[in-house]
Amino acid sequence: MSFKLAQYLGRVAPAIELYAASSIRWNPLYSMASFTEARRFAGHSHWQNVRHTKEARDKQKSKAAQIYIRAVNNAIKAGGGIRDPKLNSQLASVLAEAKANSVPLSTLERFMKAEFTTDPYFIEVQAPGGLFILIESCAKSVNAERHQIAGIVKRYGCSISPAGKIANEFFDRLAWVCVPGSPASNLTDLDAATNFGIDIGANDVEEVTVDGQIAFKFYCDPSNVEQMRLLLERDHAIQPVSVEDVLVPKCKVQVDSKAYANLLEMYERIRDQHEYVDRIVDNVTVVGDSQRD
Known part of the structure; x- marks a missing residue:
C-alpha cells in the first residue's frame, strides 16, 4: 500500500465507521470537514488564550500607569504646582522611577500638560443605605467626566449627587506634611516633633515609618498646607517626604464582603x-x- 493511500484511508476511516454503524450515506468530505473544524476551533482557543493574556498584561500596565499618575499629581502638589521636572525634584524622581518600571512617559507627560487638566475636583456619588463616595479627578472637561462616570456608577445602583453636598456634609478634610526624623532638625521623637509642630502651627502630629525610617506627619487645615511646606523648606531647611490632603468620613457604613467586592469592581x-x-x-x-476600620 502506498503512503498516500494509507494517509487517505487514515483520514476517511472515521467516516467509513460511521457509515457502517448507520444508514447515513458515506461522504469522504465528512472526515475532512471534521478534521478542518477541529483545527479551526483549536486555533480559536489559542487566539482566545493570547487575547486574554494580552488583556491581562494591558490591564496590569494600566494599573501601573494609574499609580504613577497619582504619584505625579502628589509631586506637583508638593512642589507648589510646578509641572517642570527640572524645577521640581520630587516630580523628576517620580518620572525616573516610572521610566525604570517601563511605564510610558508619554502618558505621564500628557497628564502633566495644563491644557489637559485642571485643579482637582470631586464627583460625588451616593448609594442606598447612607454609602457615600468621592471620586477626585482633574480632567479638564468636567461635564463630560461627570456624565461618563454617572453611566458607570448607575450600573451598580449608585447615582451622582450635586457638587459639595456629600464632601462638605459627610467628610472632614485634613492635610499633612510628612518630614523625615533627623537629629539635625531636632526631630528625634514624638515629644520633640510635637513641640516643633506647635511652633509651625500644626494642629496635630503623628509618628510614622517611611521606608523603614522614623518620620512625622504634621496635620493642618488644607488651606495652610502649602504655607507649612514652604515654611519647613525655607526657614528650617527641611525637605518634606510627601504632602497630601486626606478625607476622613464622619461616620462609616458597614457592608459585607460581597457588596464591597462590587464596589471595588466599580x-x-x-x-x-x-x-x-x-x-x-x-x-x-x-x-x-x-483593615478597613
Missing part, C-alpha cells in the same frame, strides 16, 4: 476608563475586616 472600572481620576474615597467599613 472603582476599578472607573480607574481603567478615566486616566485623570486621582483617588476614590468612601465611608465604607467591611464587616469582619479590621
